[in-house]
Amino acid sequence: MANEVFDRVKKIIVDRLSVDEDKITLDATFKDDLGADSLDIVELIMELEDEFDLEISDEDAEKISTVGDVVTYISEHQG
Amino acid sequence: MVRRVVVTGLGAVTPVGNDVPTFWQSLVAGKSGIREIDRFDTSEYPCKIAGLVTDFDPERYVDKKELRHMDMFTQYALYAAHEAVKHSGLVITDENRNRIGVYIGSGIGGIGTTLSNYRILLERGPKRVSPFLVPMMIGDMATGQVSIEFGVGGPNSSTVSACATGSNAIGDAFKIIERGAADAMIAGGAEAAVVDIALAGFSNMKALSTRNDDPTGASRPFEKDRDGFVMGEGAGILILESLEHAQARGAKILAEIVGYGMSGDAYHVTAPAPGGDGAIRAMQAALDDAGLQTTDIDYINAHGTSTEFNDRIETLAVKRLFGDHAYRLAMSSIKSMTGHLLGAAGGVEAVACVMTLLEGILPPTTNYHTPDPECDLDYVPNVARKQDVQVVMSNSFGFGGHNASLIFRKYTAE
Numbered sequence: 001m002a003n004e005v006f007d008r009v010k011k012i013i014v015d016r017l018s019v020d021e022d023k024i025t026l027d028a029t030f031k032d033d034l035g036a037d038s039l040d041i042v043e044l045i046m047e048l049e050d051e052f053d054l055e056i057s058d059e060d061a062e063k064i065s066t067v068g069d070v071v072t073y074i075s076e077h078q079g
Numbered sequence: 080m081v082r083r084v085v086v087t088g089l090g091a092v093t094p095v096g097n098d099v100p101t102f103w104q105s106l107v108a109g110k111s112g113i114r115e116i117d118r119f120d121t122s123e124y125p126c127k128i129a130g131l132v133t134d135f136d137p138e139r140y141v142d143k144k145e146l147r148h149m150d151m152f153t154q155y156a157l158y159a160a161h162e163a164v165k166h167s168g169l170v171i172t173d174e175n176r177n178r179i180g181v182y183i184g185s186g187i188g189g190i191g192t193t194l195s196n197y198r199i200l201l202e203r204g205p206k207r208v209s210p211f212l213v214p215m216m217i218g219d220m221a222t223g224q225v226s227i228e229f230g231v232g233g234p235n236s237s238t239v240s241a242c243a244t245g246s247n248a249i250g251d252a253f254k255i256i257e258r259g260a261a262d263a264m265i266a267g268g269a270e271a272a273v274v275d276i277a278l279a280g281f282s283n284m285k286a287l288s289t290r291n292d293d294p295t296g297a298s299r300p301f302e303k304d305r306d307g308f309v310m311g312e313g314a315g316i317l318i319l320e321s322l323e324h325a326q327a328r329g330a331k332i333l334a335e336i337v338g339y340g341m342s343g344d345a346y347h348v349t350a351p352a353p354g355g356d357g358a359i360r361a362m363q364a365a366l367d368d369a370g371l372q373t374t375d376i377d378y379i380n381a382h383g384t385s386t387e388f389n390d391r392i393e394t395l396a397v398k399r400l401f402g403d404h405a406y407r408l409a410m411s412s413i414k415s416m417t418g419h420l421l422g423a424a425g426g427v428e429a430v431a432c433v434m435t436l437l438e439g440i441l442p443p444t445t446n447y448h449t450p451d452p453e454c455d456l457d458y459v460p461n462v463a464r465k466q467d468v469q470v471v472m473s474n475s476f477g478f479g480g481h482n483a484s485l486i487f488r489k490y491t492a493e
Contacts (some may be wrong), residue, residue: 017144018144039148039210039211039214042210043209043210043211046206046207046209046210
């Protein structure tokens with residue numbers, strides 16, 4: 001399941017942040033490795049909420065730093 | 080001694096071309112960029128036509144991810160700024176970047192972005208409104224993004240004066256260089272307001288032409304059968320530089336900007352002051368600023384919107400200020416071909432003025448068939464005219480009673 005989530009997350013990141021797919025690893029940080037600023041991250045979270053039909057609270061969103069954080073969060077919270 | 084300011088680069092995104100050579104060739108050929116609006120359903124709108132930018136490819140200059148976070152007015156400005164900087168040959172370095180500024184206005188700003196997010200707000204609630212809404216919609220963002228794109232940290236601001244915006248921005252940028260606060264400015268206007276709510280608003284003011292069955296014939300400034308303006312969109316950008324700065328880097332000097340005047344009608348939100356008093360004060364102030372006489376002006380690039388009021392009052396103002404010389408000078412409106420680019424109009428019309436000086440060709444007022452007895456000047460009807468001109472004026476008037484006039488002169492070293 002985590003693999004499937006990772007693929008869908010990857011697709012959104014490629015589209016939203018215009019980064020090469022091979023740069024998107026589980027260890028990649030949004031800010032430093034993928035060049036996202038704080039607004040990009042807010043927008044990305046909104047996209048992910050739509051894609052996976054869940055709500056990520058502001059407190060949880062603030063803890064997200066890497067692609068892996070997102071994949072773990074979604075895998076744990078997906079209904 | 081006051082520093083002289085010259086024009087060294089031009090950029091334009093318009094309904095008749097997205098680069099200056101195409102834009103200019105279209106004007107000289109009398110080609111119209113007005114067509115049926117196909118971006119949304121206009122069946123319930125009295126006006127269904129506009130001057131639309133087509134074949135616009137911003138990815139030529141800007142990354143797709145960045146573009147997604149820019150309203151169209153900013154994209155037009157950024158594209159035109161790239162064209163203008165390239166044209167000028169200005170190289171931005173660590174040494175000069177903070178002596179170069181940006182002054183680009185927009186009459187309306189990111190109304191398309193505002194609307195699309197308002198629809199999201201109504202349909203899906205506040206949590207789905209984009210975090211980029213505000214930095215996309217605010218009218219200063221064309222200036223902001225251009226400064227970021229080129230890394231120029233000099234004077235930076237923007238104007239909002241409706242349809243006088245582009246001319247005010249260029250005039251204000253001119254003065255910033257003149258007083259020594261910058262060596263070069265990227266200046267002009269940008270607009271992207273051909274969206275449903277703006278079309279409805281202008282329609283309900285009865286300001287727009289409803290000649291929907293003849294889009295290219297709809298904008299007919301100074302002509303007897305004119306029935307309103309046609310909305311347009313785009314951006315017009317100039318690179319202004321102090322003469323010393325341009326000479327020091329061996330730039331090609333296209334023209335000199337010598338006069339800027341502005342005034343307020345202090346009369347009505349939309350109607351021009353009777354008698355054109357406000358327009359006269361702006362034109363006179365520009366002449367005073369340039370140290371020129373009325374008889375020095377060879378050509379006026381008119382505001383000429385194709386509304387009943389504007390064209391009559393602008394003609395009257397020119398006749399009252401210029402006296403007999405009004406009948407000797409030529410005055411045309413390129414809005415007959417581009418439509419009215421609102422806050423960008425002064426930008427693209429300044430580009431046209433510089434091209435007029437360079438090429439010795441007056442762009443025509445097209446769709447001119449039946450003269451209006453109250454508009455009896457030489458409007459360069461229908462066909463471009465080869466005529467060497469030394470000094471040209473550009474007029475822009477905006478709702479709110481803003482009047483701005485610029486004067487450009489053929490550059491001579493003297």
